[in-house]
Amino acid sequence: MKNNLSIDERSISIYFEKEFLQILDYDSTPPNGDCIKAVALIKNKEGKPLPNVSVDILEKEGAYFGLVSIYHSDKEKFVEIKSLSSEQKYFSITSDKNGELIFYIYPKKSTSVIFQVDSMVLDITDRISSKNKVYIVDNNKEDLNLPPLVISEDNSSLLVDPNSNTFNVLIQNYPGAKRNDTILFFINKQYVQKLFFVQEVNELGNDSYVIFPYNMFKANELANFSYAVVDKLRTVRSSYPQGIIYPGGGYNQPIDNLTRIYDSCIVYNSYGCHDDKNIIHDTIHEKDIDNKCNNSHHEALFVKIIGTSDYKNKTKVPLGAEVTLNLYVNNYPNTIYQSKVKIMPTQPDGDNSNTATLLFGIPFSYVGHIGNGDIYLDFQVNYYGDISYGKIWQANVYTVRPGGEVTGDACSDGKTWSGIC
Incomplete structure (x- = not known):
């Protein structure tokens, strides 16, 4: 491969199509087991997809490859894990004829992991972090010490601003809060594609708001709203669910401040x-x-x-x-x-x-x-x-x-x- 190959560095960043998976009590295996698809579309700086580009996928601290099983796009072949140094492992994936790069992650029995990777094309790009992380954790360990979410509600009925299509939730300080904790949000135990990253513990309860759309709820139906705190060591604590009813009445139009x-x-x-x-x-x-x-x-x-x-x-x-x-x-x-x-x-x-x-x-x-x-x-x-x-x-x-x-x-x-x- 020539070192002057034009590559859009952002395009080698891996995207995981699923961010949360409940920990399993068995080893998940291909082809039909639970898995997470990892993808990227390798492009040049003009946006043209690039076939046959070898990308090195590098291990990150705490997200060790041995905590999961990793397969190629055919879901049949294990990826070959190699050592860059005594402390750094990697594997290589080559983009297909359409420029697409794919691999799959399969959870192991009773194994928690916060999985993320770096990507690099040797001698051409810097190390680029993945666009998101995968949380394979147990969301069933409820902790009475975790406070409820601060939501404007009256007897479980959400107080609605008719001029807004979103509402704010304040994240309170909670026992054992640590910098770099991640808070995942759930409705009826289903992850709602929202998370909050704790950067400063002393900001909890002050400016620690998360914005949610009203339409994530079904109107006039009881929803169990909860959250889980995941620390760097993959320890998980889940809040007890709060029963919330969205009575309708929010601003029912598309969000107007998007590009x-x-x-x-x-x-x-x-x-x-x-x-x-x-x-x-x-x-x-x-x-x-x-x-x-x-x-x-x-x-x-x-x-x-x-x-x-x-x-x-x-x-x-x-x-x-x-x-x-x-x-x-x-x-x-x-x-x-x-x-x-x-x-x-x-x-x-x-x-x-x-x-x-x-x-x-x-x-x-x-x-x-x-x-x-x-x-x-x-x-x-x-x-x-x-x-x-x-x-x-x-x-x-x-x-x-x-x-x-x-x-x-x-x-x-x-x-x-x-x-x-």
């Missing part, structure tokens, strides 16, 4: 996405959704997001990226929030095209019988751990039939669909 780089989605009426005359621009009427029964999931709307294989095109979603579509419907006093995760196709739609189409369906039950409402759609893109956003699409909704009757909704298949498809 949004991708073109907004394209929305079609119930007659399908194969004719541009079906595109909806700023208003949804009853006639737009009346073809629902001819659609497999009673879709009233179709949502299209365009992807591209052109790495120079920064306005369209990269092929293979994870896309989360968010739907917000407001019909005072009722609101709907739903999300759906899909993967942008990895290949273009046709031989002579560099674009691909990702399609979502919005069922009639979310947009029918609205007298004077509004709808918003936006999306988040996760591309090898880099998070970016699409522009907001919005429209007014007037879907009450003349006279206001609700008869005739039922389709001949007798089904009622809900959830974005």
Whole structure:
């Protein structure tokens, strides 16, 4: 390999697709055992993917390779662990024909680990830390000494600011708090992709706020909100759960202070996405959704997001990226929030095209019988751990039939669909 090879150093940083895994009471093994996928897309400084680049993955203190089993992308071959020195181990992974680098981590029986790595291309790049860490720990060791989270609530009902789509949680000082502790957050024992890193213990209880979106809760359902403290030695203490009910009423629109780089989605009426005359621009009427029964999931709307294989095109979603579509419907006093995760196709739609189409369906039950409402759609893109956003699409909704009757909704298949498809 030539030392003058142009590599974007940021692109060799490893991203772990899962940040938390409950410790197991058995050794997890391929191909079907619980595992964490580690990925990177190796690119040059212009953004072009680079095949056949050998990247060294280096062990970090405390995240020792022997605490897990590590396999190549085929989930069949162990990676070969080598010694850089008496105290430094590493293994090498080569990017595939598409520039993608993949390996898998399998937990070992009753073994806690906070796993992270450095990456390096010898003689070309510096050591680059992974984008995130993996916490394989036991979240079932509840500790009565851990204080509850400081949440604005009244008799378990969350106090809601109607002008905000987020709320703050204050992290109190807790017994045995140490610098470099990590606090993970859970709802009903499910990790909510939020963590807090303790930098200074004396800041706990003062400026130690974590911001959460209201829509992580289901409205009017009891949720058990808890946290776990993980120290550098992988010792874990979990709080007892707090019962919280989100009564609804938060600001049900996309977050407005995000940088949004991708073109907004394209929305079609119930007659399908194969004719541009079906595109909806700023208003949804009853006639737009009346073809629902001819659609497999009673879709009233179709949502299209365009992807591209052109790495120079920064306005369209990269092929293979994870896309989360968010739907917000407001019909005072009722609101709907739903999300759906899909993967942008990895290949273009046709031989002579560099674009691909990702399609979502919005069922009639979310947009029918609205007298004077509004709808918003936006999306988040996760591309090898880099998070970016699409522009907001919005429209007014007037879907009450003349006279206001609700008869005739039922389709001949007798089904009622809900959830974005």
